Amino acid sequence: MRSGLNNIQWCVGCGDTLIIGAIKKAFSDLGIESHNRVVVSGVGCSGKASQYIDGYAAETLHGRTLPFATGVKMANPNLTVLATGGDGDGYGIGMGHFIHACKRDLDITYIVMDNENYALTTGQASPTTPIGAKTKTTPEGNISEPFDPIGIAEKAGCRFAKRADSIKFAEMKDIIKEAITHKGFSIVNIHQACPSFKRW
Ligand SMILES: Cc1ncc(C[n+]2csc(CCOP(=O)(O)OP(=O)(O)O)c2C)c(N)n1
Ligand code: SF4
Numbered sequence: 001m002r003s004g005l006n007n008i009q010w011c012v013g014c015g016d017t018l019i020i021g022a023i024k025k026a027f028s029d030l031g032i033e034s035h036n037r038v039v040v041s042g043v044g045c046s047g048k049a050s051q052y053i054d055g056y057a058a059e060t061l062h063g064r065t066l067p068f069a070t071g072v073k074m075a076n077p078n079l080t081v082l083a084t085g086g087d088g089d090g091y092g093i094g095m096g097h098f099i100h101a102c103k104r105d106l107d108i109t110y111i112v113m114d115n116e117n118y119a120l121t122t123g124q125a126s127p128t129t130p131i132g133a134k135t136k137t138t139p140e141g142n143i144s145e146p147f148d149p150i151g152i153a154e155k156a157g158c159r160f161a162k163r164a165d166s167i168k169f170a171e172m173k174d175i176i177k178e179a180i181t182h183k184g185f186s187i188v189n190i191h192q193a194c195p196s197f198k199r200w
Pocket of ligand 2: 011013015195196
């Protein structure tokens with residue numbers, strides 16, 4: 001266990017900063033102390049989230065947050081386990097794990113930091129990029145329909161799947177608290193700004 005880092009390295013105006021603020025506040029409101037919780041993150045700008053929150057933490061491989069979190073929860077069910085990662089991490093390379101986590105329904109909270117692009121690799125289209133958005137890989141505008149993570153989660157058996165927006169801080173924090181309190185797998189897809197690459 002260790003203290004979270006204070007030297008935030010995200011771009012100015014990045015929604016990631018608001019999201020970790022809400023996660024920290026949710027833990028504190030619920031009285032979940034740092035030695036009783038584990039934050040597991042993936043790879044990407046969002047991957048740094050686990051570094052900035054006090055407690056046990058793991059920054060895992062791209063798309064592998066959920067299998068890692070599953071192992072942690074199975075090894076010690078008394079811990080509060082919160083997995084986090086980007087839309088590319090969770091719905092691109094990690095999609096198979098996402099479906100199985102919904103189906104398995106272990107008591108894990110999954111926070112997806114959805115900036116609608118692959119930001120760390122400088123702005124390629126992701127599974128949630130909207131139609132028409134111009135990115136490095138869609139210079140003429142995206143032509144593929146973004147998929148609906150909440151609908152997919154529910155179809156796969158998830159009993160708690162909600163959306164939030166990082167600009168509505170209080171609402172986002174309350175939804176995260178509900179998700180942590182829910183007994184079973186919960187996902188919160190949080191829409192966020194990425195001032196460096198998202199211009200739609
Ligand atoms: C197996 C693997 N494939 C590709 C990469 C390269 N890579 C690093 S970050 C990233 C994109 C991250 O996008 P997202 O998960 O949406 O997170 P964001 O950076 O937007 O927060 C990719 C493709 C990698 N690190 N590992
Ligand atoms: S590139 Fe986008 S997601 Fe990454 S730190 Fe900067 S604003 Fe945030």
